[in-house]
Amino acid sequence: MSKKVTINDVAKLANTSKTTVSFYLNGKYDKMSETTRVRIQQAIQETDYKPSIIARGLTSKQTKLIGVLIGDITNSFSNQILKGIEEAANDKGYQVIIGNSDYSQTSEDRYIESMLQLGVDGFVIQPTSNFRKYSRIINEKNKKIVFFDSQLYEYNSNWVKTNNYDAVYDTIQSCIKKGYEKFILITADPSRLSTRIERTSGFIDALTDVHKSYSELIISDVQTDVGELETFLKQEIDAEKPTLIFAPNCWALPLVYTTMKNLGCDMPRVGLLGFDNTEWSNLASPTVSTIVQPAFEEGSKATHILIDDIQGLNEEEKHQVLNCYVNWNESTNL
Numbered sequence: 001m002s003k004k005v006t007i008n009d010v011a012k013l014a015n016t017s018k019t020t021v022s023f024y025l026n027g028k029y030d031k032m033s034e035t036t037r038v039r040i041q042q043a044i045q046e047t048d049y050k051p052s053i054i055a056r057g058l059t060s061k062q063t064k065l066i067g068v069l070i071g072d073i074t075n076s077f078s079n080q081i082l083k084g085i086e087e088a089a090n091d092k093g094y095q096v097i098i099g100n101s102d103y104s105q106t107s108e109d110r111y112i113e114s115m116l117q118l119g120v121d122g123f124v125i126q127p128t129s130n131f132r133k134y135s136r137i138i139n140e141k142n143k144k145i146v147f148f149d150s151q152l153y154e155y156n157s158n159w160v161k162t163n164n165y166d167a168v169y170d171t172i173q174s175c176i177k178k179g180y181e182k183f184i185l186i187t188a189d190p191s192r193l194s195t196r197i198e199r200t201s202g203f204i205d206a207l208t209d210v211h212k213s214y215s216e217l218i219i220s221d222v223q224t225d226v227g228e229l230e231t232f233l234k235q236e237i238d239a240e241k242p243t244l245i246f247a248p249n250c251w252a253l254p255l256v257y258t259t260m261k262n263l264g265c266d267m268p269r270v271g272l273l274g275f276d277n278t279e280w281s282n283l284a285s286p287t288v289s290t291i292v293q294p295a296f297e298e299g300s301k302a303t304h305i306l307i308d309d310i311q312g313l314n315e316e317e318k319h320q321v322l323n324c325y326v327n328w329n330e331s332t333n334l
Helices: 007-014 018-025 034-047 053-060 076-091 105-118 134-140 164-178 194-208 226-236 253-262 295-310
Strands: 065-070 095-100 122-125 144-148 158-162 182-188 215-219 243-247 270-275 289-292 319-322 325-327
Touching: 007 018, 007 034, 018 034, 065 076, 065 105, 065 295, 076 095, 076 295, 095 105, 122 295, 144 295, 158 164, 158 295, 164 194, 164 243, 164 270, 164 289, 164 325, 182 194, 182 226, 215 226, 226 253, 243 253, 253 270, 295 319
Parallel strands: 065 095, 065 122, 122 144, 144 158, 158 319, 182 215, 182 243, 243 270, 270 289
Antiparallel strands: 289 325
8 A cells, every 4th residue: 555645755856845735735835936836736636646635724724515404315406506616615625515404403403513523624504493502503512504595583683585485476476367266285394494484485475465264284204104295185175166275395395296197187177286396397298397407506695605605805795695597397287
């Protein structure tokens, strides 16, 4: 096994000090000659030296690491968020560590502690409503945090979110104008995330304002009972009235769609509206209408705010709301 190259080896080959090499690695060139910089660069290339991120952090007080905590890494929304985060981070010379909390407070706590031990400079977090360690992280550990997709109203925090409430409210109003008369909401527990609260509130308020009622089924986001979902829809779908089903959770939309197909629902007379899922909703038969979030932009914005805060530049707006758009398709073409 070959000997691991150290910063001392690079310093010897470049005929300079370990401290000077350390300055070079951390981008501190102001008191370094061009000749010295070239020698260090050549020594690093010849030895294929890979500096320890944590060791560099001990010297520079920054590791150029960002901790990212996301609720469910398996869906397309999260994938686009992460692409936005990683692209923005790479452009600024930062690396990303990703954790999947599965919306669990225990997982959140574990990931936060692990990332703190690795010395991350800050966090981009999609939090649950139970997350209560932010003040300690900010005050005791002096770490910067940006929330995305879930605004925590009780903290004076930095965040990026989409206009969930307005987008849902306006879209349901449009569906009412299309001629839908009966409305069904199928959602996971809204109280766990502020985005769920906003989406269900937008749905309810849009109907309440025109004096319309709705039926509701709360489903598990751990193991959905498809039999329960099928029984509920059989009972609630009215063959005599145009009915709209709203599934605001992106992971639940395919389950609802499949169940409707199995029941032989006559779409769009029995309409379906969901969130995101454009990777398959535009290819389904019939195609499915969804409210689409600018996920890539949301991840990118969150990262720019965080790095701006880490570097103390104060150039980015700390609270940003991005607009969703509606991808109208056949499932609501009444």
